[in-house]
Amino acid sequence: MIGITLGDVCGIGPEVVIKAINLLQGEYPIVIIGDAAAFKHFCAPWLDGMNILSIDDPSSARFESGILNVLDLKNINLDHLTQGKVCPEAGRAAIEYIKTAVSLTLSGKISGVVTAPISKEAIHKAGFSYPGHTQLLAELTSTTEYAMMFYSSKLKVILTTIHVALRDVAMMITTEMVLKTIRLADKSLRYDFGIQSPAIAVAGLNPHAGEDGAFGKEDMEIIKPAIDIAALEGVNVFGPYPPDTVFLQAVKGKYDLVVAMYHDQGLIPLKLLAFDSAVNVTVGLPIIRTSPDHGTAFDIAGKGVANPQSMIEAIRLAARIGR
Incomplete structure (x- = not known):
């Protein structure tokens, strides 16, 4: 089971996640780690009849056609977010998604993590000093x-x-x-x-x-x-x-x-x-972590033009390494 963190929800993260999952058509068991309300809000154009199952543990996931499993942290107020803009609340939430994903991987509840992009500016404005995912993951796993x-x-x-x-x-x-x-x-x-x-x-x-x-x-x-x-x-x-x-x-x-x-x-x-x-x-790291090789792309967030191919490849590689 692969966990995908939503990253900064004001960027293209939610869009490339839902597009990748749709294109993979159930090829891998996936749990999305984020805020279910934010995911539904920003992914509305691509849900196309799919149902979001809000869960609090990966063991509750249902891998059935038409179901998107979201481990729901319920940690975002949509009124504080503007798509395509740097929002401290999105930065704070993104850090919490990563911490949760690492904990789940270390405990063996998921096999690896695929991380959607975060905004360094947003996480800094939220009070964190990490220069990016890599250093945060190293700290969370005590890796030198x-x-x-x-x-x-x-x-x-x-x-x-x-x-x-x-x-x-x-x-x-x-x-x-x-x-x-x-x-x-x-x-x-x-x-x-x-x-x-x-x-x-x-x-x-x-x-x-x-x-x-x-x-x-x-x-x-x-x-x-x-x-x-x-x-x-x-x-x-x-x-x-x-x-x-x-x-x-x-x-x-x-x-x-x-x-x-x-x-x-x-x-x-x-x-x-x-x-x-x-x-x-x-x-x-003692865990598997992959990510698409692009950023939050605030300039195209919400326009429906984000390419999910790098996210698809990140999911495939995480599954391949995890075998």
């Missing part, structure tokens, strides 16, 4: 070593640093950080994706991977030692390679995954290739 991996049929990427200013990346990267990311990637590819001997490429930080120190020494002095240590541990890892060519080699099938040094280095090629279908996977 974790990373953001992004999956598509064409390319897999894992990030060494996440949401940090570009000017700070070079100062943040350490040999231990790169090594940790390589290890997490190798473990996930083996156990989550069933690749017996994954080939991992590591992107350099600087142009041409530093070109022997001509454009910075981080590639030689920080990244290469991490690769060497991981290789001695039996990881099939190579690099550092020039960032402008390594992703092409992975797409051609030479590597199963690329370790990127910073957010946009990894996500620009991924989104260019799979903007509507890429999936975010948090690796290192």
Whole structure:
């Protein structure tokens, strides 16, 4: 049984959730974790005769045609919400959905979590300081070593640093950080994706991977030692390679995954290739967590044009890993 959190209900989360469930046509047992009244309100155009079953525990779910199981937290006042706008109440509720989902997964009541997008601005205005889902999930599961991996049929990427200013990346990267990311990637590819001997490429930080120190020494002095240590541990890892060519080699099938040094280095090629279908996977957690690789998209919320494909792929991947 997969739990899907509604995310920020003022964004496209409810829309992509209901569209994905409709298109999957009962392929997976799903429980929506959120506020039933808000879900019904924002999903009215797509309910099409379906009935919302409000439950207080996954064990009460009924997986029958025409029924949408919503674990109802009853934690939103619709009068305080404006679709397409940043609303602190939606941010607070989104955090509560995540906390509930993690608790249910840790207790074994659901097999994994798929999270609809949250608004960082909304959760900050609600009084929370989390930069995003990943750090909150790590805190809730007492996890110290974790990373953001992004999956598509064409390319897999894992990030060494996440949401940090570009000017700070070079100062943040350490040999231990790169090594940790390589290890997490190798473990996930083996156990989550069933690749017996994954080939991992590591992107350099600087142009041409530093070109022997001509454009910075981080590639030689920080990244290469991490690769060497991981290789001695039996990881099939190579690099550092020039960032402008390594992703092409992975797409051609030479590597199963690329370790990127910073957010946009990894996500620009991924989104260019799979903007509507890429999936975010948090690796290192004791639970399964996937999410669509897009945000709340307030600018199109309520317009009926949100593409559910990334949510569909996130649900499928959570089910695949959970088997």
